[in-house]
Amino acid sequence: PLYFDTASTTPVASEVIEVMMAYLGVGGCYYNPSSTKHQPGQAAAASVELSRVEIAKALGCESDEVVFTSGATEANNLALRGVALAHASHGRHLITSAIEHKSVLDTCHALEREGFEVTYLIPNSQGWIEPEAVKEALRPDTLLVSLIHTNNETGVIQPIEAIANILMEAGVLFHVDAAQAAGKLPIDLAATPIDLLSLSAHKFHGPKGAGCLVIRNRRQLRLQPILYGGGQEFGLRSGTLATHQIAGMSTALRLATSRRQQDYPYVAKLKKVFIEQLEQQFCIKIHGDRERCSPYIVNFSINGIGSDALLNQLATTVALSSGSACSSGTIDPSYVLRAMGVEGDALYGAVRASFSRYHTMTDISQAVERITAAVRRMQELD
Numbered sequence: 001p002l003y004f005d006t007a008s009t010t011p012v013a014s015e016v017i018e019v020m021m022a023y024l025g026v027g028g029c030y031y032n033p034s035s036t037k038h039q040p041g042q043a044a045a046a047s048v049e050l051s052r053v054e055i056a057k058a059l060g061c062e063s064d065e066v067v068f069t070s071g072a073t074e075a076n077n078l079a080l081r082g083v084a085l086a087h088a089s090h091g092r093h094l095i096t097s098a099i100e101h102k103s104v105l106d107t108c109h110a111l112e113r114e115g116f117e118v119t120y121l122i123p124n125s126q127g128w129i130e131p132e133a134v135k136e137a138l139r140p141d142t143l144l145v146s147l148i149h150t151n152n153e154t155g156v157i158q159p160i161e162a163i164a165n166i167l168m169e170a171g172v173l174f175h176v177d178a179a180q181a182a183g184k185l186p187i188d189l190a191a192t193p194i195d196l197l198s199l200s201a202h203k204f205h206g207p208k209g210a211g212c213l214v215i216r217n218r219r220q221l222r223l224q225p226i227l228y229g230g231g232q233e234f235g236l237r238s239g240t241l242a243t244h245q246i247a248g249m250s251t252a253l254r255l256a257t258s259r260r261q262q263d264y265p266y267v268a269k270l271k272k273v274f275i276e277q278l279e280q281q282f283c284i285k286i287h288g289d290r291e292r293c294s295p296y297i298v299n300f301s302i303n304g305i306g307s308d309a310l311l312n313q314l315a316t317t318v319a320l321s322s323g324s325a326c327s328s329g330t331i332d333p334s335y336v337l338r339a340m341g342v343e344g345d346a347l348y349g350a351v352r353a354s355f356s357r358y359h360t361m362t363d364i365s366q367a368v369e370r371i372t373a374a375v376r377r378m379q380e381l382d
């Protein structure tokens with residue numbers, strides 16, 4: 001099938017695979033970077049440090065502020081739990097939004113069970129959080145605000161800069177889940193006062209199981225670790241470093257960053273044509289702000305068509321996604337769209353298509369043709 005679910009995961013770039021292979025086998029640099037007593041271990045450590053420098057360069061931070069994790073889920077857990085548990089004596093209030101990824105929401109729920117209070121901000125109907133709403137939710141005991149940069153379901157981009165400036169003035173820590181933004185949209189930590197930033201390699205043509213949490217001013221900002229052991233990653237994330245994953249992630253981010261000027265307009269064109277061609281066939285509704293949106297994601301409903309039935313029809317021909325999870329016969333519509341006030345048929349019909357630099361215009365036309373055929377079949381069956 002044509003794969004239009006890159007917000008879920010992307011293929012690893014061939015340049016990245018090549019680099020990763022050099023860290024795996026006999027004759028390669030497969031050594032443990034913590035074994036610094038011998039030259040092979042030192043070589044592995046040097047490679048990890050090189051990756052750290054490369055990632056820092058792409059994000060506009062210092063290399064010793066990059067803490068490697070297994071992905072954005074772990075980075076989000078470390079940011080939220082790390083800050084909350086280390087600073088509980090100063091306050092027990094956190095602010096996030098109702099449209100976060102589950103790795104933030106469920107961490108917040110766990111913290112609530114441990115005695116913390118969490119405010120879940122509701123987005124406007126366009127899918128973004130008003131900076132004023134963040135300001136109004138602040139309390140003297142607020143430790144941290146955690147917001148998603150680019151929403152994984154709608155692609156809507158949050159007003160991160162405005163919120164970061166409000167929080168810097170208020171002296172409250174700001175964590176940003178940039179899993180859908182890194183490598184695709186510009187992120188400059190040198191220019192934006194963000195304290196913690198999560199990212200995940202497999203969203204930008206790197207390997208699965210690799211990510212990082214950037215902790216600005218790490219020497220000043222205390223975090224409680226989640227994993228204890230050998231004390232790797234400045235004592236914040238014990239465990240032997242996954243050298244091949246780390247090298248893969250930094251290569252993928254360097255590649256994505258160097259290609260961004262060409263990839264961004266190219267992918268934006270793919271999305272524009274996809275929407276235009278669909279609109280020629282059907283009456284569709286696009287969810288979320290059309291301007292303040294990532295070119296990599298579109299979330300839409302086709303009038304009168306349910307998403308689960310459509311995705312079933314397309315399962316072997318076009319890979320799309322919906323926010324709904326079908327468990328034991330009951331359909332859970334997207335909590336993200338629900339929070340934006342989307343309801344009824346539009347809510348139950350919502351489908352996400354997500355794009356990458358590897359798609360062609362022919363892929364787009366073929367996908368629209370297949371979607372059109374599937375919808376016509378469904379309409380005939382009705």
Ligand code: PLP
Nearest residue numbers: 071072073101152177179180200
């Ligand atoms: N945050 C967002 C916004 C995501 O889209 C994802 C992807 O699933 C994650 C976090 C989790 O990332 P990972 O798969 O690296 O744990």
